[in-house]
Amino acid sequence: MGDHLEEFQRIALAHHGHRASGTAGHAASLSYVEKELSAAGYLLRRQEFSFLYTETVEERMTLSDGRSPVVTAFGYAPSTPEAGLNAAFLPLDATGCDAADWAGVPAEGRTVVLPAEGCAAAEKERAAADAGAAALLLAGPGPDAP
Structure with missing residues (x-):
């Protein structure tokens, strides 16, 4: 099992630390698992499904007076539009x-x-x-x- 964990770590390192679904690291991980399971004699079938994936790039809020209080973004919440949000x-x-x-x-x-x-x-x-x-x-x- 250690060999598999090492391979997943190698894949993550090769993909900017990511193996999250929807990333190139995920695709490489999936290919590795499929290769290993096929070699072990398993018959494979992919079942695709959709889900909300978010990745926090920045956590910031600026008030109209210029102050920026500390904020923490929710995981799996829709992102703020790229242009920001100006809402009362x-x-x-x-x-x-x-x-x-x-x-x-x-x-x-x-x-x-x-x-x-x-x-x-x-x-x-x-x-x-x-x-x-x-x-x-x-x-x-x-x-x-x-």
Whole structure:
């Protein structure tokens, strides 16, 4: 098994550290696995499927006054358009976890600001998207908070 792990590492190193799906490193890894399994006598069949793949290139937010607070992007969330996003903030005085939290909220095209606690970020993200928000910002204590 160590030989296989070493080969996967070699493939990753040859492809800028990537073997993630959709990358050249993934294609090389797939070819290697297919070659090895075929040599072992397995009959192979690929089953393709789609999924949302994201790769964080930069995590940055600049406020209108020029400040840039520390931000962390969600994994597997749609990316901000390459030109950026200019959307007014809409703080919500609720967790955003329940449908009632969104009743009458004019979220369309805005960056909704919610507290980080209350429920899973994925639930908040789904609800914000359903309400038409352009973005979701979860605010919580920073990494140095007690």
